Amino acid sequence: MTDLLIEFLSNTGFALADYRHIIMILVGIIIIYLGIAKQYEPLLLVPIGFGMLIGNIPVFKDFGLGIYESGSFLNYIYYGVTHDIYPPLIFLGIGALTDFSTMLARPVLMLLGAAAQMGIFITFLGALAIGFPPNEAASIGIIGGADGPTAIFLTVMLAPRLIGPIAVAAYSYMALVPVIQPPIMKLLTTRKERLIKMEDPREVSKTEKIIFPIVGFLLCCFLAPAALPLLGMLFFGNLLKECVVVERLAKTARTSLIDIVTILLGVTVGASTQADVFLTPQSVGIFALGAFAFAIATASGVIFAKIMNLFMRKKINPLIGAAGVSAVPNSARVVQMVGQKEDPTNFLLMHAMAPNISGVIGSAIAAGILWSFMSH
Amino acid sequence: MTDLLIEFLSNTGFALADYRHIIMILVGIIIIYLGIAKQYEPLLLVPIGFGMLIGNIPVFKDFGLGIYESGSFLNYIYYGVTHDIYPPLIFLGIGALTDFSTMLARPVLMLLGAAAQMGIFITFLGALAIGFPPNEAASIGIIGGADGPTAIFLTVMLAPRLIGPIAVAAYSYMALVPVIQPPIMKLLTTRKERLIKMEDPREVSKTEKIIFPIVGFLLCCFLAPAALPLLGMLFFGNLLKECVVVERLAKTARTSLIDIVTILLGVTVGASTQADVFLTPQSVGIFALGAFAFAIATASGVIFAKIMNLFMRKKINPLIGAAGVSAVPNSARVVQMVGQKEDPTNFLLMHAMAPNISGVIGSAIAAGILWSFMSH
Amino acid sequence: MTDLLIEFLSNTGFALADYRHIIMILVGIIIIYLGIAKQYEPLLLVPIGFGMLIGNIPVFKDFGLGIYESGSFLNYIYYGVTHDIYPPLIFLGIGALTDFSTMLARPVLMLLGAAAQMGIFITFLGALAIGFPPNEAASIGIIGGADGPTAIFLTVMLAPRLIGPIAVAAYSYMALVPVIQPPIMKLLTTRKERLIKMEDPREVSKTEKIIFPIVGFLLCCFLAPAALPLLGMLFFGNLLKECVVVERLAKTARTSLIDIVTILLGVTVGASTQADVFLTPQSVGIFALGAFAFAIATASGVIFAKIMNLFMRKKINPLIGAAGVSAVPNSARVVQMVGQKEDPTNFLLMHAMAPNISGVIGSAIAAGILWSFMSH
Amino acid sequence: MFGFEAIIAHDGLGISVIGISVVFVSLILLAFAVSQIHKIIALWDKRHRFKKPRQKKDQKAAPVQDPTVPQDIQRASRQFKLLIEWIGEPFPLPKLLYLSEKCGLYRPHSTINELLKCELIIPDGNGYYVWNKEAEEKRSST
Amino acid sequence: MFGFEAIIAHDGLGISVIGISVVFVSLILLAFAVSQIHKIIALWDKRHRFKKPRQKKDQKAAPVQDPTVPQDIQRASRQFKLLIEWIGEPFPLPKLLYLSEKCGLYRPHSTINELLKCELIIPDGNGYYVWNKEAEEKRSST
Amino acid sequence: MFGFEAIIAHDGLGISVIGISVVFVSLILLAFAVSQIHKIIALWDKRHRFKKPRQKKDQKAAPVQDPTVPQDIQRASRQFKLLIEWIGEPFPLPKLLYLSEKCGLYRPHSTINELLKCELIIPDGNGYYVWNKEAEEKRSST
Numbered sequence A, B, C: 001m002t003d004l005l006i007e008f009l010s011n012t013g014f015a016l017a018d019y020r021h022i023i024m025i026l027v028g029i030i031i032i033y034l035g036i037a038k039q040y041e042p043l044l045l046v047p048i049g050f051g052m053l054i055g056n057i058p059v060f061k062d063f064g065l066g067i068y069e070s071g072s073f074l075n076y077i078y079y080g081v082t083h084d085i086y087p088p089l090i091f092l093g094i095g096a097l098t099d100f101s102t103m104l105a106r107p108v109l110m111l112l113g114a115a116a117q118m119g120i121f122i123t124f125l126g127a128l129a130i131g132f133p134p135n136e137a138a139s140i141g142i143i144g145g146a147d148g149p150t151a152i153f154l155t156v157m158l159a160p161r162l163i164g165p166i167a168v169a170a171y172s173y174m175a176l177v178p179v180i181q182p183p184i185m186k187l188l189t190t191r192k193e194r195l196i197k198m199e200d201p202r203e204v205s206k207t208e209k210i211i212f213p214i215v216g217f218l219l220c221c222f223l224a225p226a227a228l229p230l231l232g233m234l235f236f237g238n239l240l241k242e243c244v245v246v247e248r249l250a251k252t253a254r255t256s257l258i259d260i261v262t263i264l265l266g267v268t269v270g271a272s273t274q275a276d277v278f279l280t281p282q283s284v285g286i287f288a289l290g291a292f293a294f295a296i297a298t299a300s301g302v303i304f305a306k307i308m309n310l311f312m313r314k315k316i317n318p319l320i321g322a323a324g325v326s327a328v329p330n331s332a333r334v335v336q337m338v339g340q341k342e343d344p345t346n347f348l349l350m351h352a353m354a355p356n357i358s359g360v361i362g363s364a365i366a367a368g369i370l371w372s373f374m375s376h
Numbered sequence D, E, F: 001m002f003g004f005e006a007i008i009a010h011d012g013l014g015i016s017v018i019g020i021s022v023v024f025v026s027l028i029l030l031a032f033a034v035s036q037i038h039k040i041i042a043l044w045d046k047r048h049r050f051k052k053p054r055q056k057k058d059q060k061a062a063p064v065q066d067p068t069v070p071q072d073i074q075r076a077s078r079q080f081k082l083l084i085e086w087i088g089e090p091f092p093l094p095k096l097l098y099l100s101e102k103c104g105l106y107r108p109h110s111t112i113n114e115l116l117k118c119e120l121i122i123p124d125g126n127g128y129y130v131w132n133k134e135a136e137e138k139r140s141s142t
């Protein structure tokens, strides 16, 4: 019985833990704290944070518990991440949630959603320069797209062993948008620019909203077929939403379905940060490059908005360029916040939604392009 | 860089598209239009139509995008179609949605649900005569059952390569019931017959409704065990609904669960119509035979109702025979519409539900029988 | 055609049925009856009962219908049972449903949840003594945990061929708690003890409720890492519930998600009782040992409560010890019922929830320990 | 192979005739069974009424399981009606259960079941439930 | 390999330039397409109005499909308004459909669609629908 | 093998004793931890109150993050109360969030969180939320 007891004790977490588990558990607790107390993207941070706790309970290998051991429960639900099933389903739900009206009312703002994707490609070059192979560099670059599902989607295709750090980096920075973006936005704009008020967008008819997902889908996917799974589901979800007659499907897509997938994706992405796989110098590099990507993306959006103002009669508030990074609707809210700080009567949220949503389309296209270049 | 650009351009949809993609995309748009503007079974046509767009974006093979390439997102969610997982789940939801009261109140009307299955077997003979092998002929015949999940279920078992055309044919004709059935119904009935009013069905007690799914399940599945997956789930869903004490399960079965499966099934069935697989002379034959099957089924139901009238004291309105084809509740609505055109005070909907629902049971049994004959 | 007819008839259930199918179908009907008319855990008994009907329709082997034939629909949805995917998901939903307040208010009552797990280990010894090998003995013992998902979880790991009888025994006895427990509770307590009133628990703050799942998870899983999948999901679900900011995820976890899994788990566990696999002397032994386990567990809880009273100033009502078996919230209700019979003004429900919920944690830990001892 | 020849070669006629026959036989049997269910239920209920006097005695002999059972459904229904008014209609069944438990109503599960059986609470056909005022009036007038 | 050398070796610049260009081209094309949609719709609607007189004739010539069509949306809206008041707002669309069918209202699917089109029924942005009192007043005043 | 012999052979006693011990140890530790949580929280809150004066200074020194913060929760609560009355109770939290954003209320996320913390908005135990009139009255009376 003493043997049994010793054996049992040597299998407990207390015996197996080393400093790395403790670090990761603390990180998990901090992420949960940020999600709950600071309310930075709680729908993502709470599951990811708890997933980190789950993934970093020290367990014996070959016991069928760890997320990387085939046959474990975590491994089964991680399947949807490693086989790129969850990201398109999340996009389906986002499509069924999102109102494209403001974008349809002022399509010129979509250019801001394109501009912010500069962050992706510049970071890609940076990662190459640091010595990452091109497939990994592309996956790191996509963090600059500020879109978790897109980042996971591309990383699974190009550099599956980096899913953990890239996904966590993407989601963390998406959550930290209210921390990262404001200083950059203020640095690059004058007070006068931040005070610009934009006129209300025109009303968009129901028919326009129904036709848009069809036209948008065909156009984008003819140009970048590799974005098909993401954009197909995004526009499909939006058609379900807008066409009214299948409201029950749209409702399920934007509630039960996206919630279930969010839970499973969040907890497994969190659990994939198992200390021995995650705590590497590479991860540090990825987090640094991710922050760089976010900064570049924000700056690109803002600067491009200022450039557009050189040519446009009705000036746009360059702050909304920062919303081009995606991180829907977090970064649009940040724009609203920064704008209101200068002038509490200035409501930029609505205007910021246009670049915000087109940023999602833009980074999905960018992911498609990178994938098609890397996959041979 | 020029090389890269040329390579990229040669991978876009614009470079890869041929006339067949364009045809299929137009068909998809028409189907979406019918679903939204004409409201023909929008819950099916909108997903199928958009699925056709998704499936017919021209993409390079071996890129992991097409629905027939293993590893693609579409292929993963198509799994539920090709492995007959979705159809029984849809039946579970239908069971939890359907009120069998009118059928229980007047069981004799169930014969009409049997009669309309003639369409299946006559079309089966027709398809054999045209030269289809027996397994494919059976799958084509089942289109006459006017029941999408049943058609998919049998086709997966017997002729998996025909899933695309048969599923699309089955769902299209189910949607087009308001176009196909009325002329046949009018041709085969006199105005006097169409004016027959039926008396209200008796009240059905809760206990009866609870016992029915158990008795119905045991009886049907002892006779045709191969209908087990479909009828098992149909009656199970109905028991959940009727027994009150598990209302929360029934509610989920008839909302989230059936909605999720409907979305996934619809979009993949649509996408399975990839031009090179779908645009064949065979598909044309299948669509022609499918229309034939629907017509025969409708006619059989109506004529059998007239025959029953020869023997019954309380005459039944032969229009309700047309509802025996299934296509719940669309064809019951068509009966109501045609009846009301003659006499706006005549409410046939309730009466038509009895053959309508028994038609579902009937075609599931027919599918079981065909499967058991073909599977050796 | 006569050949065909004979062949068809020989494939019907009427030709294939033997007495064992009839027995199991009758058992299924009785279980459905208990669920509906007596309302013993209807959410479990109705699906399991109907599953028994589905699993015991006599079908030809190799036809792809039976739950044990790979490729059948039942086999696909049974996958979640045989690969231990459903139990943790159910625990996720339970976590999102359960309010741990009363347990947090009076943590000393958690000892009762530990005491009742004696049933597991004593039954384990009993099963060993009767001649079961240790892995099967452990799986049988876990029935005493009074927790269906935990029982399935462990059995899949240790003795997969016993899933059917063990799962059905566990769920049946959980449902029969109002029949099994009261006599034991009365036998072991005096009327005076049953009349003890307990004071209202203190208010528990929101922060406590949020911190608890994190602390609880880390502590339990460091001590018994093998309980990770179950407890990880239980505490994760509870965090989702308590932290408010992700209410939509918690709501989906405790409605759609748990409902879908309950339906699929119930019907497949029921169907796994296919007569030829289920009707064995072993199953009889398992049912007998299961009843024994429940009785011991109940008795242990009650007796331990009496022992605690020897040391505590504020006496606890020993009836609530019986709720330590889990079977949430059924056995807590039984405590309430038995208590109210003595004194209609005594509300024990709230107090009984503390041992009840800690019993769930306790048996998950016990399962983890047994698994870690058996798995080498 | 085409035409009638193909049909014969693949036993098409046999399959079709047996097929449609089995469909008919199944649905005829089912129709017959269904038509018998409510007769059997009626018989069962009669037997029940017949047995009642004896059962009452048994109940007295057996250990009294539920000493505080409300003497009639009327009394329980009043409490529940108040609760339902407070929740608002239509209401989900679990919510009523949950609240009635919280309010300490007596045996909410079985009482609600009783109310469902005598149709004082009825489904609104949409997954929710409503209080059936008509049935209540009928009851109180009788 | 590091630095500029690594970028060149892996054709990084080419990929980046083409990449960002395609993103821009896609979104510019999309923006252009979007800006045309409502013009095309406007044109289509005009053509429609232009054709209307002729269509009316056609309609008369064609077999009268729906003899009991309510002459104006006003009439249908009254019935539906009553129904909605009874259900309570906000209501799920399927519930309205279901009840309107049960109440025997005329062609509920298409009528509800009409009501949605002229925005007498509007989504509350939360998956449910409400009756648009403003639109109704506007209508009745014109 | 049967009986005691089988138990010994498979180390049954050892497993059982260790097993039940670990269950007890786990739950005792958990009970202890749980009993400490609210003490630690209380301590933390005290420290907080202790530190407050110093923190206020810090806040002034730091760049003013939110110039338009409502001076007290009272003011925010009035706006939200109106909104909730308009939505009707019980309401889903996301709906309130969505509408408050639409209405341009100030920082709806954190304000709602404040309202939840001081229990002006409370869950109805059913996934929905209600406005807590009692807490409001208590607040306004103090």
Ligand code: NA
Residues within 6 Å of the ligand: A116, A144, A145, A146, A147, A324, A325, A326, A327, A359, A360, A362, A363
């Ligand atoms: Na982006």
Ligand code: NA
Residues within 6 Å of the ligand: B144, B145, B146, B147, B324, B325, B326, B327, B359, B360, B362, B363
């Ligand atoms: Na049919």
Ligand code: NA
Residues within 6 Å of the ligand: C116, C144, C145, C146, C147, C324, C325, C326, C327, C359, C360, C362, C363
């Ligand atoms: Na337990």
